Structure formats: structure tokens, C-alpha cells
Amino acid sequence: MTVKLSNDQIAWRAAQDITDGAYVNLGIGFPEKVAQYQPPGRQAIFHTENGILDFGESPAKGEEDWDLINAGKRAVTLKPGASFFHHADSFAMVRGGHLDVAILGAYEVAENGDLANWSTGPKGVPAVGGAMDLVHGAKRIAVITDHVTKDGRPKLVERCSLPLTGVGCVTRVYTSLAVVDIEGGRFVLKEKLPALSLEDLQAATGATLVVAGPVADLIVPEL
Amino acid sequence: MDKTVADLATVVAGIEDGMTVMIGGFGGAGAPIELIHALIDRFRTTGHPKDLTIVNNNAGNGHVGLAALIEHGMVKKLVCSFPRSADPVVFTERYLAGRIELELVPQGTLAERIRAGGAGIPAFYTPTGYGTLLAEGKPIAEFDGRAYVQERWLKADVALVKAETADTHGNLTFRAASRNFNPLMCMASRHAVVQARRVVPAGAIDPEVVVTPGIFVQAVVEVADPQQEEDLNRANAVYPGEA
Numbered sequence: 001m002t003v004k005l006s007n008d009q010i011a012w013r014a015a016q017d018i019t020d021g022a023y024v025n026l027g028i029g030f031p032e033k034v035a036q037y038q039p040p041g042r043q044a045i046f047h048t049e050n051g052i053l054d055f056g057e058s059p060a061k062g063e064e065d066w067d068l069i070n071a072g073k074r075a076v077t078l079k080p081g082a083s084f085f086h087h088a089d090s091f092a093m094v095r096g097g098h099l100d101v102a103i104l105g106a107y108e109v110a111e112n113g114d115l116a117n118w119s120t121g122p123k124g125v126p127a128v129g130g131a132m133d134l135v136h137g138a139k140r141i142a143v144i145t146d147h148v149t150k151d152g153r154p155k156l157v158e159r160c161s162l163p164l165t166g167v168g169c170v171t172r173v174y175t176s177l178a179v180v181d182i183e184g185g186r187f188v189l190k191e192k193l194p195a196l197s198l199e200d201l202q203a204a205t206g207a208t209l210v211v212a213g214p215v216a217d218l219i220v221p222e223l
Numbered sequence: 224m225d226k227t228v229a230d231l232a233t234v235v236a237g238i239e240d241g242m243t244v245m246i247g248g249f250g251g252a253g254a255p256i257e258l259i260h261a262l263i264d265r266f267r268t269t270g271h272p273k274d275l276t277i278v279n280n281n282a283g284n285g286h287v288g289l290a291a292l293i294e295h296g297m298v299k300k301l302v303c304s305f306p307r308s309a310d311p312v313v314f315t316e317r318y319l320a321g322r323i324e325l326e327l328v329p330q331g332t333l334a335e336r337i338r339a340g341g342a343g344i345p346a347f348y349t350p351t352g353y354g355t356l357l358a359e360g361k362p363i364a365e366f367d368g369r370a371y372v373q374e375r376w377l378k379a380d381v382a383l384v385k386a387e388t389a390d391t392h393g394n395l396t397f398r399a400a401s402r403n404f405n406p407l408m409c410m411a412s413r414h415a416v417v418q419a420r421r422v423v424p425a426g427a428i429d430p431e432v433v434v435t436p437g438i439f440v441q442a443v444v445e446v447a448d449p450q451q452e453e454d455l456n457r458a459n460a461v462y463p464g465e466a
Contacts, residue, residue: 049330050249051400066251066453067399073250073308084399086406086434087249087280088338091331095350119356125315126327129305132357133331136350167354 003195004176009220010144012037014103014174017142018044025049025094025134027104027117028072031144034103037223045081047099049130051090054082071130094130095137102138104131106145106173108160111207113170113182115143116162128165135166147175147204154206156180156187177201178209179218186210191218225391226443227422231261234416234444235383238262238272241299242380245278245337245408246289250308251452253401255385255418256288258444260462262383266297267463274299278337278379280330280404282306282314285456291463293317300324302377304333310456329357332374334407340378341410341439348373382412385449386435389419390426393440394433402434409439418446 005013011033018024018034020042026032035057038044045054048070055076059065064075085093093099108116118131135141145155156173173180178201179191189209192201194217202209228234235258238244248254266272277298282305283290290313292298301323306314317323328336329351339347348371352358362373384405387398395417397405409415422445455462 048400050252050403064453065399066451067253067401069250069252069400084397084402086402087330087334087404088407091334094331114354125306125311125318126325127305127307128327128329128357130330132329132355133351164355 003193004147005193005218005220006223008033008037008223010174010176012223013179013218013220014142014144015039018042018101021045022100023047023053023098025099025102025138027102027131027134028070028129030105031103032072034144047090047093048076049087049090049094049134051085051087052076052078052082053085054079091130091133094133097137097139099138101140101142102134103142103144104134106143106155107162108155108157109143109145109170109173110157110160111182111187112159112185113168114160115141115165115170116160118165119163121162131165135169140171141169142172142174143170144174147177154204157206177204180209188212189215191216193218224425226393226437226440227391228442228444231257231418231444231446232265234258234442235261235265237414238381240272241274242272243276243278243378245379245382245404245412247382247384247403247405247408249280249400249403250284252399253385253397253403253405254288254452255383256450256452256455257446258383258385258416258418259288259292263291263295263297263462266295273297276300276302278302278377278408280304280333281308282311284308284452285310285459286313286461287455288452288462290314291461293323298323300326302326302328302333304328304330327357333377334404336374336377337404337407337411340376341407344376346373346375377411379408379412380414382408382415384409384415384417386417386419388421388423388428389417389440389443390423390428390437391443392425393417393437393443394428395419395435395440396428396432397434406435409435414441415439416442416444418444418449420447420449421445
């Protein structure tokens with residue numbers, strides 16, 4: 001399979017579903033890209049666990065203020081209307097249902113909405129950060145990910161084999177091949193790359209893709 | 224009332240072997256580097272304190288601050304959410320060699336456990352971690368049809384905290400995202416020690432902007448030009464460096 005979206009294109013697609021004024025947490029790393037692709041005229045307010053609402057892009061090199069960082073410990077700037085708060089308030093925003101969307105990366109997502117994204121097993125130093133908190137509380141928990149692992153194994157599976165981050169928490173998955181919702185313990189296909197047959201998509205997926213209603217073409221600009 | 228202490232050595236003198244010490248900061252933001260280094264200085268001259276349990280979001284970066292505290296062998300156990308960093312070699316080597324204990328706690332649970340410790344709430348229920356390895360062995364209860372994990376408060380003998388401005392009563396303000404765990408740790412410790420960029424007379428901070436009220440603070444020391452972990456690490460600094 002040669003046709004697939006780049007990480008930037010997956011991030012672009014995820015950004016199209018964020019409404020104006022939404023409060024959004026983007027996981028560190030790949031999900032941070034989503035902020036770059038907000039549609040014109042819409043402005044989301046980004047939350048970072050370490051205590052900022054409404055932060056913006058990184059400053060120029062040499063202009064960093066190391067008291068002004070995001071959860072990935074990257075220097076950021078503030079937008080007009082930003083606010084600071086301590087960690088307990090920050091996670092009250094998370095668990096208390098105040099965020100509209102959290103967008104996270106994944107090692108595996110299961111058809112029952114389980115997510116594994118913090119540990120690849122017992123080796124090395126375990127680190128969880130805010131991932132287990134973020135999967136609870138936001139109104140939508142979306143995952144952005146390649147459809148398969150680097151060695152070609154499906155990341156959308158019947159049941160996760162890696163240690164879980166959260167149970168039954170994911171509501172939508174944006175992959176390099178498709179957009180899939182999790183509804184009633186099933187993967188429901190919403191969009192797929194037009195060049196890709198349903199059979200080929202199913203073959204790259206580790207659980208049944210249910211077609212219930214129209215499947216739109218997943219069309220993303222060159223980026 | 225005056226909670227000001229003249230120097231760093233005096234302000235960390237009461238920290239003893241085996242104590243639980245909360246250290247504020249998230250990455251370098253809000254990390255009380257000078258207080259940590261004062262504690263290392265005391266260890267280098269007296270051999271104490273050691274066998275400390277440290278509560279911090281991370282496990283240090285490079286060879287300064289918390290990483291240097293670990294590198295000196297002063298830490299028995301770390302309670303944290305994310306023991307990784309750009310240069311986590313000090314913690315990683317000790318952990319993989321079985322020379323330091325780790326209690327891994329989800330970040331929001333860590334914050335709430337500290338808050339609960341300061342607020343007199345011995346346990347609480349959270350959705351975080353339900354059904355995961357980090358909830359194993361913990362009581363589970365259902366509320367309104369959803370399962371929650373019981374987590375316990377976290378308290379400390381001492382907190383080491385960095386603030387922007389303190390007054391002589393211990394009222395504090397913080398700068399930008401350096402607030403993070405610092406106000407919570409003041410609440411949850413019996414003895415909160417604060418380094419502030421500026422110490423001002425009582426009345427010089429507008430009560431409307433006080434973030435941490437002085438009741439949660441026991442000692443204040445002025446560090447007018449604090450070092451920042453990120454700058455030290457960019458310069459490959461090692462504490463205490465060449466003698």
C-alpha cells in the first residue's frame with residue numbers, strides 16, 4: 001500500500017473538526033501539529049496541562065522564556081486572553097469535563113474504545129505524564145495515528161495487547177487511511193482515501209470496519 | 224511576623240534523613256534550583272540528608288537540580304508522573320540498576336493527591352487510571368454508573384518551592400507557567416521553604432493577586448537572580464562542577 005496521508009495531513013484532517021472557540025488539549029509530539037491547521041476564521045483555545053490556557057506558537061530561537069513552556073517542555077507564547085493556573089486546577093479542567101476535545105497519539109486503539117499509548121511493555125523506565133487523565137473528561141477523545149505500525153501491523157485492533165491508558169474512552173480515530181468512529185463497541189468507517197478499496201482498508205485493520213451509512217472520500221490538500 | 228531567612232544554608236538545615244520532600248516545578252519552570260543545590264552542599268559537607276523520598280513531576284534533566292540530587296545518591300524513592308526528559312541519564316541508570324525506587328502516578332492524580340494532602344482529604348475517587356496497571360490493588364467504586372479508582376492523599380515533611388514575589392508573611396505570587404505544582408506543595412507540607420526572586424514587606428503584594436496565602440508557607444529566602452534548568456543544561460552544566 002503506497003497511498004497514505006502524511007502526519008501533517010492527518011493533523012490537518014483532525015483540525016477541520018475543531019469548532020471556533022473550542023477548548024482543546026493536544027498531546028505532546030505529533031498531536032501538537034493539529035494547532036497549525038485550524039481553518040481560517042476559527043480560533044480554538046489550547047490548554048496545556050502545566051497551567052496555561054490560550055498559548056500560541058513557539059517564539060523565535062533565542063527569544064524563549066523558560067517559565068512559558070507547554071507540556072512537551074517546548075517554549076511557547078501567549079495569545080490575548082491567556083491565563084495561568086496551578087496543576088490541580090489544570091486537571092480539574094481535564095477530568096471535570098470542561099475541555100471540548102483532546103487529541104492524542106496511540107500505539108493501539110481497540111474497537112471498544114480502549115486506548116494504549118503510554119507503555120510498550122515492562123522494559124525501560126515507565127512514564128505516563130498526563131495521558132491517563134486526558135482520556136477522561138474531554139467531551140471528545142480523538143486519536144491521530146498511522147493506520148499501521150512501522151512494521152505493518154494494524155494499530156486498530158479488537159483488543160489492545162499493550163498496557164492500557166484508558167478504558168472505552170476514544171470516540172474518533174483519524175488515521176493515514178481513514179476516519180473511523182467508535183460507536184457501540186464497533187469501528188464505524190466514516191471516511192477513507194478514495195484510491196483505497198474497502199477490502200484493502202479492511203486488510204490493514206485488525207478488527208471489523210462496520211459500514212453503517214455513507215462513507216465519504218477522505219480528501220486532504222497537499223501540505 | 225517575619226518568615227524571611229537570610230541564607231540558603233540555614234533554610235535547608237532542618238531537612239533530615241528519610242524525610243519526604245516535595246520539589247516544585249515542571250521541567251525547569253518553577254524548579255527551585257538554588258534550594259536543591261543548597262541541600263546538595265549540605266550533603267557534601269555533612270553526609271546528610273540522605274534516603275529522601277522526593278515528589279516531583281519529573282526525574283530531573285542533565286546534571287543540575289533534581290538530577291544532581293539523585294546523582295549524589297541522596298534519593299531513595301521518587302514519586303513522579305514522567306521520569307523522562309531530554310537528558311534523563313542520571314535517573315535512568317539508577318532505576319535500571321535497581322538503586323532507586325519509583326512510584327509512577329498519573330500527572331493529574333499526582334496533583335490532586337498533593338492538593339488532598341494539603342486540604343485534609345485522606346482519599347478521593349478519580350476516573351483516571353481505571354482499568355490500567357496503575358490502578359492495580361486500589362479500591363474501585365461505582366458512582367452514577369461509572370467506575371472510579373480510590374487514590375490517597377500525599378503529604379510531605381518539607382516542600383522546596385520557587386516563587387516570583389514573596390512578602391514577609393509568606394504570601395506568594397508566581398510567574399507564568401512556573402506556578403504548576405508549587406502552590407499545592409506549599410499546602411501539603413509541614414514546612415514549606417520558598418525561594419523568591421523578590422522578598423517584599425507585608426502589604427507590598429496586593430491581596431487580590433496573592434496566589435498562595437502565607438498560612439501555607441513557613442520560610443522565605445530571596446534568590447534575586449535564579450538559575451534556570453534549561454539554560455544550565457544548554458551549557459552542559461554539572462552541579463557542583465569542578466571544585
